[in-house]
Amino acid sequence: MNIVFDLGAVLLTWEPVPLVQTQFAHLAPTAEAAHALARQMFHHEDWLGFDRGTHSLDDAIGRMALRLSLPVDRLEAALAPMGERLEPIAPTLELLDQLRARRDAGEDLRLYYLSNMPSPYARVLEVRHAFFRWFDGGIFSGDVKMIKPQPEIYTLLATRYRLAAEQTVFIDDSLPNVVAAREMGWHAIHCETPSAVPAQLAAYLPVRST
Known part of the structure; x- marks a missing residue:
């Protein structure tokens, strides 16, 4: 077998909602808002392309920052060390x-x-x-x-x-x-x-x- x-x-x-609540607390004051932001971040081609290997983490962060009006430094802090998390x-x-x-x-x-x-x-x-x-x-x-x-x-x-x-x-x-x-x-x-x-x-x- x-x-x-x-x-x-x-x-x-793999806990994207707690990650959002920790890193972007001001944008996720409620559980509903945290779930919504997590979906916007991780269920979009910006992230899926990084998963697929068709663009880099820097590209994913840049696209996400532009689309969601999120600060690049906070995205880097949240996403760069994911392998260690x-x-x-x-x-x-x-x-x-x-x-x-x-x-x-x-x-x-x-x-x-x-x-x-x-x-x-x-x-x-x-x-x-x-x-x-x-x-x-x-x-x-x-x-x-x-x-x-x-x-x-x-x-x-x-x-x-x-x-x-x-x-x-x-x-x-x-x-x-x-x-x-x-x-x-x-x-x-x-x-x-x-x-x-x-x-x-x-x-x-x-x-x-x-």
Whole structure:
């Protein structure tokens, strides 16, 4: 069985609303305002192009500053150190560790990641977090110039690592990304609560011998 993890909000913290509330408190006096600003910042081509690797962080900041009338220095303070801010989520990291142990003990399990992640952040994360060495492979969007839910990025992962669709389970916090995986013929889990993922995944895993 191939198990494919998203990273942000699955294995690593990704909390744009608290980030906005911390860095732009004067523009986000209420939870509703903070959610709105987070959507404007991170669900727009200014940010998605950085995710995709088609423009740099400086470009993303410049575009965002102009479009949203935000100060460049505050955007730099919020966005430049993002790779250092993303921390492991305990339940799913423990799950990944357990799966690694089962694989290393001889079970037919393979572990991959498929993440919308800009290349500068990806390089920081690879150095900071030893668990990247547990994977059998993976793809960061910024390295391949495409992002989920584009079907091409799923196809690239499947082709690169010879993943059979019916033997692949994908875990992501974004419902559109989950839907795209299912359209590829993969099994998929919508991660709404990381602590629930181990039980959700258990249905797909081979039965362990006693």
